[in-house]
Amino acid sequence: MNHETWTKSQKKVKLLTMRLFIPLILALGMGSCSIPEAPIPPVQENHELVVLTRNSPTTYYEDAQGNYAGLEYDLVKLFAQELGVDVRFVVATEFSKIIPLLTKKQVHLVAAGLTITPERKKIIRFGPAYQTVQQQIVYNTFALKPDGIEDLIGKRIEVIAGSSYVERLKQAKKKAPKLAWHEISTTEIEELLEKVANGEVDYSVADSHFVSMTQNFFPNLGVAFNLGEPEQLAWAFPKDVDPYLYGKAQQFFDRIQKDGTLRRLLDRYYGHIDRLNRIDVATFLEKMNSTLPSYRKLFQQAQEITDIDWRLIAALGYQESHWNPLATSPTGVRGLMMLTSDTADYLDVNDRLNPKENVSAGARYLLALKEALPERIPEPDKTWMALAAYNAGMGHLEDARILAQRMKLNPDSWTDMKKALPLLSKTAYHTTLKHGYARGGESVILVENIRNYHNIMMKFEPAYNSPYPVLTSAKREHSLAESPEHPDKKVTLKAQ
Template sequence: MRQIIRLLTLICLGIATACNDDRTHLDRILERGELRVATRTGLTNYYEKTPGEFSGFEYELAQHFADTLGVDLNMIVPANLSEMLTMLDDGRADIAAAGLTMTPERQQKMRFGPVYHEVTQQLIYRNGAKRPRNIANLGNGQLEIIANSSHEEHLIALQKEIPDLSWIPNHDADSQELLGLIELELIDYTITDSIEFAAIQGSYPELRVAFDVSDPQPLAWGLAKGPDVSLYREVMRYFEQIEEKGFLDKLIERYYGHIRRFDYVDTRAIHRRILTHLPDYESWFMEASSVNNFDWRLLAAIAYQESHWNPTAVSSTGVKGLMMLTRATAEEMGVTDREDPYQSIMAGSAYLDEMRKRLPERIQEPDRTWLALAAYNIGLGHLEDARILTQKNGGNPDRWSDIRENLPLLAQKKWFEQTRYGYANGGEPVRYVANIRRYYDILLQHENINPIPPPVITPPEGPSQALPAAL
């Protein structure tokens, strides 16, 4: 199919440019069969989730764009931001997709695609140190930032009003490495983007936001400037299409929808238990992962949410063990001892897989997993009630972001009287899934992922199509 798409596109372009021997930028991409995208590593950009399986907001967006062109994707990770921008100019990269802030200075050097998100620059410091109140109140603290970044551009502008403002530009480190230096108390401050810090704060429980350094700023893909606008026009058309189809909203929800207020005590606790408790059960999570086709770190995140990896945990309602199985579920899954961690892990993962399989086949990932988790927590019947309410209220009954807005209605008489299974504490599965997604992020980051990008990457699933009724 990809070869057919590429061939048809080339034929169309050939007809359009028959009288002109000069190939456009888009022509060259289609002829070589590869889109080259410069990016950065990290959960919000590009990382290796499991060996050979890549993920990240920018990666999925770029992969989907490559699919629409009928070409392969080559993700390139330059040594630093300066090299990334240079790669656009010399043609080694077609697009820079790395959470780039659209600034007036950068607009003079490159062409930006449509805005797809926005961020605020924030000053980060370490818990226990004196919190600065504004950018002019850093005292003798050492501020280190990424060289040639939008953060440095903003500081240069501020320096006109605050002549004493100073910083150290780092040409080698990325945001995550600078945050690590603050955690180790090797520097005092850095500046990072709000969504990036919110996504990775779980890995740096001692770090805090002191204040916003800037107003909200737009994010967009960067392209080389010049008279050739063929690729730019294709990017503009692509973003218009994914906005209309809801693919962009779905992707934003997948990566940022679960980010909530930072819980310092809880985050410190999971970091301790990753070292003290997780090693005892890690091999069993991996075994359950291979049997039931879940990422083992997701299973570990579920177990942490359920019991904090305590195999003898018991709740007030009588659920018990590492995966907090009810007596009925344990019997159904053949468990003879709910406090046996191996039995609990294998049964819990098998039961979650059963919830996933019982959902309508049309529901795509990752919504399918989030819905299965909600069913694991509240029951498949109550989840189906929430899906029907979601559809009645004009939402998508197969999309987690819509269902989680309607689940709390199951606790309101006006709504649960309309359902088959009646009252339920619908807010609980919303918190449950959000917590698991946050713990999962922490476990992913704990692997200290540093991917080596391959030249060709298998494409992910495409956007959702029109959906039939929930039932």
């Protein structure tokens, strides 16, 4: 993709972003509360935990189903459950106000992806570290890549005011006195990274996990070099924090590290973000502009039938065929959603190359696979496993779940299943299982790619609110788990 084409694509993307940004903020405003004006009482007194956070994909946001999500959100909700209290989130409007509000004891703690730094430790107290990140200098790959701090002198650099990035730049300035930057009052690093991608500023600073995530939206963002040593993220408390609350937080993080809960949450939000390369993302964004409009309505109609987010169905279709309705594989799977002849017959598809029939059938098949899985499997794990079964077949997925149990892993966790599925191609394992050999590693890659494509679409494509009620009868009709006429279909049907 050349610079001119990329610029046109970025303009379209920016318009879509503006359309999405305002409704999201309004929704968050209704779901969160204003910041208390006076110090709040201890948690155990009011039976309420008040937590300050910020709106970002690494902390607290609204997902495709209109539910709140984010690593910090999930951690806080689990902690509140362990305390046996309600939780109230308040969202900071500016990053620079987060620590002052904490020191005034207007919230019990801050869960906003804060890094532990020497300067911050002088005025607040940090809980146990839960993630390690690396500050990075981000640049636009259409420009020359800077090799070190000296190359940043005289350039347009913007960073978030009050962030640890400012601390690191001040340290760097000691070696490069002419280094200068501009501090922006915002909570959202993505705003600054988008300005770098659009050529409005030359450089910015961001943590590694956020850079990797944002590169899936703006593939012309590159990492020039690391700034300083790796840092750790942690919750922040007032310096004289209530010993009861702090002790409970220590116990909580100790437990979730030992029982694997933290590992699974980190994988849920970040385990897939490095899967796509720059060309993959650029190609997908181009296809969203050129090809998706022809099939958007079909994906939305499939949502009406299945109640599965149309953007997830579209992401699956892209992974399968790059939205090519005439796609045919050497093994005979065909069409936009790449259906086998058996699957097409079972779902009453007359012509697999007809996009309308193919998209509807692919979505119904995915729904049937979800319904064939045990109800106890939580979301989004159930969806990721259904996608893996879409590729490998339900029988091989069940083999992998059995294998996970043998390995003392959790068969209801996608994080653990990512370890078990690749073993289906190894003789020592698949010979001990009912359905034998499978390219389980391929299924993992498929799911992780779809997760990325879905995330990209959730940013740039609005959710679809169907004017019709969900056709639950279609769910029953096409549920593989409940079909008395095809008792073995849930383990033999495959769409690859």
